[in-house]
Amino acid sequence: MKKLLTLSLIAAAFTFASCGGGNDAEKAKQDSIKVADSLAKVKATEDSVKVADSLAQVKAKEDSIKKADSMKKCDKASATKTVKKVVKKTEEQKTTEKIVKGRG
Secondary structure: OHHHHHHHHHHHHHHHHHHHHHHHHHHHHHHHHHHHHHHHHHHHHHHHHHHHHHHHHHHHHHHHHHHHHHHHHHHHHHHHHHHHHHHHHHHHHHHHHHHHHHHO
16 A cells, blocks of 8 residues: 555656646746847847947038038138139229329
8 A cells, every 4th residue: 555655646746747847947948038039139229229329420420521611612712702803903993093193
């Protein structure tokens, strides 16, 4: 009877172990994989946001440099026109002075 009881307890222990003991380990493994995947996605998103911000800053710097260069070119062109006008007016004044002196 003692052997039968021991054999029954051993069989019951194996039955309980085979029914649900391994599922918890497998579920824990799947959960940890899901957590790792989620963390990887979050990290990738953060990295892509950083890259996008960096690209936006570079683009803004390039735009401001282009604008500054454009302003310099515009200022040079404007200054050249102004100098040409002044030279032209000076030449006209000299011509007028010659005419006035020649009459006087």
